[in-house]
Amino acid sequence: MVDLNQPHHRLNILTGEKVLVSPHRNNRPWQGKVEDIVSGNLPAYDPTCYLCPTNKRADGTDNPDYQDTFVFTNDFSAILENTAEGTFNQADLLQATAERGLCKVITFSPRHDLTLPEMDISAILKVVNLWQQEFNILAQKEWIKYIQIFENKGAIMGCSNPHPHGQIWSQSSLPNEILIETARQKAYYEKNNTSMLQAYIELELSLNERVIIDNDHFVALVPYWATWPFETMIISKRHLQHIGQFNEEEKADLAKTLQELTIRYDNIFSTSFPYSAGMHQAPINDGAHEEWHWHMHFYPPLLRSASIKKFMVGYEMLGSPQRDITPEQAAAIIKKQSTVHYKKA
C-alpha cells in the first residue's frame, strides 16, 4: 500500500510517464511571479481584432459577417501544405524529416467578449459540429495522418487574441504524444481485448472519487495521474476512435459537457480560467486503430488563485512533472463549484 498523503508518484497509463505528487506541500508560501488578472471588460466587437466579423486579416482579406463560427487557414501557419517530402540521416545522430500540414483557425462566436463557459449550449454545439465537419474534410486528404483539434485559452497560455477561437493542425506524420498514446493503448488492447479508457472510466465511475460529470455519453474527471493542478479529461462512453464517428446525441452531450466543465473552471477563482485543451484521437489514413479511444485533455496552469500558477520548470523539465495538491483534492474543489457561471449568478 501507499499512503497517498505522503510523497509518491503515479503512473500516467496513457503515456507511461510518472507524476510526482507532494500532498504535504500545499501550504508552501509563494514569493515568486504573480500573473496579471484578466480584466474581463472586453467589447462585443473590437475594430482592431483580426477575428471579429468584417475585419481585415493579415493576408489582406476581409472576414465575412459571420453569425456563428468561422474557419480559415492560419495566416502564420507552422506547417504548410506544399512542403516537398524528404528525409535526412547522418550517422543516426542528425535526423530530420520534412513535414506537410495545414493550420486552421476556428472562431467560436462572432462576439469578441465571450468564451465557451459564457456561450449557450446551442452555440457551443455549432462549434462541435464544425469540429466534426472540418475533421471529415481533412480526413479525405490521403497524406494527412493526424488531426489535432485544440484551444489555447488566456494570455497566460500563449493565446494571442482574447476573441474566442481554437485551432486545428493536421499533418503528414504522428506527433510525439499520439505515437506514445497509440503504443500504450495498443498494448493494453492486445492484452485485455478491451479499450484501456473503457476499463478506466468503468473503474472511476465505480469509485466516484475523481468524477466531475457523468452524463449519457461522456465522463469528465480528474485523472488519477493528473499533472496540472486542475487537469481534467473528457472521455466518450462509447469506444469511438475519433470525432468523425460522433452521432447527433453525442455531439449535443459534448456541448453540454464542455459548458458545464468550463463554467466550473471559471467559478474556482471567479476568473476566466486559462487552459490548453484538445482532443486526442486515432491517426487517420493509417489502417485500423481499434485500440484508440477518443478523449479530450484540459491542461490549466492556475494553482492557488487567479494570479498564481504552477511552474513546470527545473525539476519538472529535467526529471518528472510534480504537483502540490492531490488529484482527489482538485476533484473535490471542481465538484463543489456551482454550474451557474459566476458572472450570471
Place this chain on the structure above:
Amino acid sequence: MVDLNQPHHRLNILTGEKVLVSPHRNNRPWQGKVEDIVSGNLPAYDPTCYLCPTNKRADGTDNPDYQDTFVFTNDFSAILENTAEGTFNQADLLQATAERGLCKVITFSPRHDLTLPEMDISAILKVVNLWQQEFNILAQKEWIKYIQIFENKGAIMGCSNPHPHGQIWSQSSLPNEILIETARQKAYYEKNNTSMLQAYIELELSLNERVIIDNDHFVALVPYWATWPFETMIISKRHLQHIGQFNEEEKADLAKTLQELTIRYDNIFSTSFPYSAGMHQAPINDGAHEEWHWHMHFYPPLLRSASIKKFMVGYEMLGSPQRDITPEQAAAIIKKQSTVHYKKA
C-alpha cells in the same frame, strides 16, 4: 534530403522525441502576452531575503554569515527522507509508488544581486566544487538512485527569489527523463560500443555549425534537436558518468564554460537571461551505467526580446514541441555575442 528552410521535424536522440521546426514562421507578429522586464536594480544585501547571510529562514533558523556558498535542506521539500516504502496497483489502471527523497538548496554567492554570468570564475568554481561535494555525500545513501542538480533562473522560470541559487533533488526512483535517456544511451552503446554523446560531439565539432564553446574538457552547443529558442547543452569531452568523477581541471573548465555561456545569454537581449538548467547524469547505487555520458541542459524561454517568450502550449502539449527559428540561426546569434557581460562592457 530535407530542405531545412521548410517545415520539418528533427529527432532528439536522447529522448526519441520529435521537435517540429517552422523556419519560415520567424516573422510572425506577436499580439499576445508580454512579460515584465527585470529591473536588475537589486541591493547586494536584502534584509527580507531568506537566502542572504545571517537572515532568518522559514524554519526559524538563522543563516550563517557565509562567504561563498551555503547549502541547506529546503524548508518546503517536495520529497522527504522518512517516507515509508509502498506500492499500489488497481487493475493496472491506478498505479502509485511511495517516493523518498531530499531537496536541498544551494546559494551561489552571499551577494543578493549577482547571477552566474556576473560572478568571477573563481566564485563559480566554488559552486562547481560544492555540487561535486554534495553529489558525493548524497551518493553514499544506498537508497538514493538519482541526484538532480539544477537551477531555475528568473521569475518567468518559476524562481521565487532572485538571490542566486540552485537546487539538488535526490530520490529513491528514476525520474521520467532519466529513464528515457538511459534507455536510449544504452541501446546506442550496445549497438556501437561507444557513447552516443561522444559520437555526437565529434560530429558536431567536425561540422562546426552549432558549436558555441570548445575548450579542453567541454563542448557547449545548440543541439540539432533544440526545442527552446536558445536551448543549449554542455557535454564533457571525457566519457564520464557523473560529476563525482570530474578532476580538478574539469571542474575549472566547467566553471569557465558556465561563465562564458551565461554571459553570451545575458548579452543576447541585454537582460538577465532566464532559464532552467541542470545536469543529467547516470543513476547511482544501481550497478554500472557505462552508457551514460554527463551533460547539462539549458532550457531558456525567451524568443524575440527580453519580454517575449516562446509558449509551449496547445499543439506543443498535445502533440510535439514546435520552434520558430532554426537551431542553426539560434547558434549564430549566440556565437556573435561578446564574451564580456553587457553590464561591464
